[in-house]
Amino acid sequence: MTENAQADALRRNTLREAALEEMAKFERKEIEFRKKDRAERAADLRLPLDEIKVH
Template identity: 65%
Template sequence: MTEDKHRETTRRNPMLEAAHEEMVKFERKENEFRKKDREERASELHLPLNDIKIH
């Protein structure tokens, strides 16, 4: 029974790691997209984005 659980865990870990890496990649792309979109909108509205602190 313990061996079965160990096998399941070792099989699942690479899948979880791969899923986590994909989520990190997605979040980075999403953050870059939002930053670019924010800059474009600020430029269209002629807002001084550099002077505004964005968290």
């Protein structure tokens, strides 16, 4: 039974690592998409993203 439990734990860890890697990839793509979208919207509205000064 311990061999079975160890094999199951190894499979779970492998799947968990794969899932975490996929989530990280998705998050990186999402961040890049949001940056691009924000820049496009700012360009459409002619808003400077670098310097917005509020007095």
